[in-house]
Amino acid sequence: MEIDIMRLAKLAKLSIPEEKVEEFRKKMEDIIQMVEKLPDLDTQGSLVDPTNTMELRKDEVQPSFPRDEMLQNAPYTAAGCILIPKVVD
């Protein structure tokens, strides 16, 4: 099985140094080989599980957190916001 490491890295926002690509590919392939040990199973249908359900929350307001606490770990801030490199959408 040939794994497109570069495509995966791009999706995951990782960069693998040129000299490590082969090593990564080899290790990944070993892992995939191990992980491929799955029996034939019917994978039709949804993964919804009515035997294990959750309760929903009431629509009641809880206090928000102070802004300075929420931004205390941000590397760069300005004007009460987190500062990021310029983006255009």
Add this chain to the structure above:
Amino acid sequence: MNSNYEIVVGLEVHAELSTETKIFCGCKNEFGAEVNTNVCPVCMGLPGTLPVLNEQVVEYAIKMGHAMNCTINGTTKQDRKNYFYPDLPKSYQISQFDIPLCENGYLDVLVGDEVKRIGVTRIHIEEDAGKLIHDDSLGGSLADYNRCGVPLIEIVSEPDIRSADEAKAYLDTIHTTLLYLGISDAKMQEGSVRCDVNVSVRPVGSTEFGTRVEMKNVNSFSAAHRAINYEAARQIKVLENGGEIVQETRRWDDVKGVNVLLRSKEDAQDYRYFPDPDLLTFVVSDEKIAEIKASIPELPVAKTMRYMSEYKLSRADSELLALNKNTAAFFEAVIATGKCEPKSVSNWILGDIYKVLNERKCEITDLALTPVNLAEMISLIEKKTISNAAGKTVLEVILDADKDPNEIVKEKGLAQVSDTSALNAIVEKVLANNEKAVTDFKNGKTNVVGFLVGQCMKESKGKGNPAMLKDMVVAAIEKM
């Protein structure tokens, strides 16, 4: 537009729900707060935090599902849609993938006088992202996470829309439906309703769809109308020049009235959807689903149709009345008094009262006017107790004061004079003073009777009964 082609449009509408709190945490769901003040570790996606689903979001979405005639999936789940963007602090959006809360519905909309049925593929719940503010002076962009976790429904239509007008009618109907259900503020200018537009074209008569192009950044319904016509024309031009349409995403620029390539199909994202392990399957009981269904009011299109058939109103008037929930309720309350004709009520609401609402930029419910007073006023006109002109005088008072029109008529002496002897004196006086008109009438110019009746009304200071006066004028001349 080149008439050899048919336009095919599908729409994805995102509407923010007007719950008290966000979808997965207790932070306030509120527009316009100071940046990053409606945030907590959960909606900012801090390490270790977990989402807990707000039941009101589920109920609101089911309401919309019922309004759009959908099947409700009472047993469903939430899925993660993974992509990196700075307005999405967890790097995934919690949405729904293979089991939307509502699916396989339709919405009837009025296009001209025709009813058009647009298929609704699905409605699912998901969380909104934050806002990025672009600031050149800082050499970057600013991220405000207040909007993160605001609940959204995404309504996906079938590719059943065949023109920009149909798209506009569909969007307008969704808009009024959201307001009718009271589940969204649906304020376009605040971005609480947004849409993505899928457009393709095909030769008339073809049964296969053309390649579709998705347009983003369509920020108003009128922009959707412009964007569809632009994109259809662009595609037709490409095809006419022997080109091919490429599946891609384009960005609409409403100021310039053009769209530009955002990304091609090759750059298509791989969202790696999978069930959110932090949120288990949830079940809405059949009883609850039925209960929500029972709470759905009559919706604008149904109202419009009913006003047309039951009250014999025109399509345009019916729609105008039905479009606004408050106006429609007021109209129906006036009719319910049984005192007056629906047509007159419609005329008064859409005429004099609408003028006032527009001037004051307010809703009918903001006036002191009550349905009972309006009904009484109109019935006084219909009973010929007062003239139409006197009705306007009464309306001026009851718009801003809850006062019995009968009293106003008494106080202001507005009652019509129907006493024959009093009217006879007026008629005689007017005929005597207008010999030329009398002669004209005798010579066959019978339309001068209107002029003569007008003179009589003037003489009676507006209180004469115009119908009686007309009969009396004609009789008097014929006796001469």
Add this chain to the structure above:
Amino acid sequence: MDKLYSLTAAQMKDLLDRKEVTSVEITKSVIDRIEKTDGEIQAYTSYNFDQALQQAAAADEKRAKGETVSELAGIPVAVKDNMCTKNLRTTAGSKMLGNFVPPYNATVVEKLIADGAVIIGKTTMDEFAMGSSGENSAFQVARNPWDTTRVPGGSSSGSAATVAASQVPLALGSDTGGSIRQPACLTGIVGMKPTYGAVSRYGLIAYGSSLDQIGPMARTVDDAAMLFKAICGKDKMDATSKDYTYTPYGDSVKGMKLGLPKEYFGEGISAEVKERIYQAVEVLKAQGAEIVEVSLPSTDYALSAYYIIACAEASSNLGRYDGVKYGFTGSDRSSLENLYVSSRSEGFGEEVQRRILLGTYVLSSGFYDAYYKKAKVLQKVIAKEFDDALKLCDAIITPLNPTTAFKIGEKSNDPVAMWAGDICTVTLNIAGLPGINVPCGFDSNNMPIGFQVLGRKFSESTLLTIAKCYENTVGGFAVKEF
């Protein structure tokens, strides 16, 4: 009093209740012990000594006033560094969160504080709980007190090491594929992974959300139970948590049926480990347990299912570490894309990157059905097999780790060999069941061996009963003089 630090939590509680010592005295003894030994053990990434002494003083004050206090009041507890502690650095063993100071407490931490426990510090761990040796920590490798050239297991490496080295009586660990039980086994202590949903995950920095569970680590069964009792129960902040009422346990296995699954005693398990476990089974049999053979045929596939599910969830959970909002930020801010890539490539260690890539792969378009979905279907099959087997018995006994602790560096460059070691533990996480490590002797290198007792959902009291019976019968577990 001498060596207060070496007491069990139950002993500390008795002395505190009898007002023979104060919590401040205990806490000072524990701090002194850590300061003297942690240079070698390397169990902590952050100390919380100042606050710990304040918490101790507060607990003493409550006791002095005669107020009713919780069992844990005044008793030092170490917390794995992937549980958020307000205003105390929480790194999850990663450079990515090297400077992260949470503005909130994990629910388990809230509960401990409400009980008056003394939070002594944050323990060393494999980065984002990905690892079975402790060697994947971005900061330091915790040592096995029984032989400091060997690993303590992982990923709750520091929690196991600090308890085993008698620095502190209690520690919280987290277990996604064995991360409480395996280091407990390798360091000769008790470690329990509760039923999925028994303990709130709110504030636990996620690895594989559908598998992660917080649990207690201690040198005795009673201590482990005391800590478990304090943290279990439904939390409105965690939609996957369940109503759970702690039930007391006993110490007799008389009449109990214990299952032995043949699939867990195959070639991969070392002869010494097997031998010790069979001896332990004999001990329980002698105490009146009936031994039955059970079968769990899909065991071989569990490892694949585990790595697919855990890595898929991790690839999504770890997307949030992007250099924008908190934690490590990359060197290249020339564009958003470059900020993302540099932050993640520089901030994550190699093992974490490998698991993110695997998770990305199994969820990606075209592979989802073949890997992720199939693993989720297999999860149901495995859970069903456990259900069926546990209809034939009250609990199941298996080896916990195929071998005893290996030398630092011995396997660290071979992910497959490392991953294969998880074979006995991951099945429980896949099935959502509780399991406990019970120490049962030593190998020829004098390294600890343990066996696993696992049971039905929410049957923690049964597991504790079996463990307690064994502990009593063998006269307690050996403690390393360190």
